[in-house]
Amino acid sequence: METALKETKNANLTILSHPLIKHNLTVMRDKTTTTEVFNLALKRITYALFYESTKFLPTEDIKVETPIKKTTSKIISKNIDIIVAPILRAGLVFSDIAQELLPFAHIHHLGMYRNEKTLEPIWYYNKMKGKFKNPENTYVFILDPMLATGNSGYDAVHNFVKQGIKEENIVFMSLISAPEGIERLSKAYGKIRIVTAQLDETLNEKGYIVPGLGDAGDRIFNTL
Numbered sequence: 001m002e003t004a005l006k007e008t009k010n011a012n013l014t015i016l017s018h019p020l021i022k023h024n025l026t027v028m029r030d031k032t033t034t035t036e037v038f039n040l041a042l043k044r045i046t047y048a049l050f051y052e053s054t055k056f057l058p059t060e061d062i063k064v065e066t067p068i069k070k071t072t073s074k075i076i077s078k079n080i081d082i083i084v085a086p087i088l089r090a091g092l093v094f095s096d097i098a099q100e101l102l103p104f105a106h107i108h109h110l111g112m113y114r115n116e117k118t119l120e121p122i123w124y125y126n127k128m129k130g131k132f133k134n135p136e137n138t139y140v141f142i143l144d145p146m147l148a149t150g151n152s153g154y155d156a157v158h159n160f161v162k163q164g165i166k167e168e169n170i171v172f173m174s175l176i177s178a179p180e181g182i183e184r185l186s187k188a189y190g191k192i193r194i195v196t197a198q199l200d201e202t203l204n205e206k207g208y209i210v211p212g213l214g215d216a217g218d219r220i221f222n223t224l
């Protein structure tokens with residue numbers, strides 16, 4: 001994996017390493033794991049991914065009064081907009097946690113599926129309400145459990161960059177990534193942040209991550 005990524009220029013890649021994450025990832029990899037157990041394990045990892053992905057958000061000081069005394073404490077800045085953008089359909093599983101942790105965020109669904117012959121994404125849904133009012137202070141979290149070829153990820157990032165969102169304000173969050181996907185995003189958009197729970201070996205001839213966990217959408221929604 002080190003060899004596969006040696007040309008990558010993106011220094012903003014974070015690969016989480018924690019026993020609980022590795023344990024739950026192993027549960028998800030097992031082909032005999034039920035849909036219910038699979039989704040519970042995924043949600044546990046998702047919390048960790050979001051905490052890591054959001055740690056760079058700007059904060060501001062406010063005055064609050066505790067039961068003991070008045071003090072100054074920090075909150076996420078009121079002068080920013082936050083967009084959570086799950087790539088349908090598998091990215092939806094991240095949305096519940098996103099709304100729990102970031103209830104003030106805007107949810108922007110990105111609907112695309114992969115052409116199994118060309119491995120290129122085909123868009124079918126993107127309900128963007130025109131230009132962003134404050135693109136300089138807008139932070140975007142793109143959610144997709146599997147960063148494989150990086151083609152869908154590239155289209156998702158481009159969708160926001162072309163609207164004036166700064167690359168450094170965009171986070172691509174995934175459960176498992178392939179070196180090919182990391183390289184695809186990094187070469188195109190070297191300033192975005194990529195946060196993943198696992199970097200796997202490679203892609204197979206069908207564009208699936210190896211060893212991976214199969215089709216994330218099928219396993220999440222029990223459509224095997």
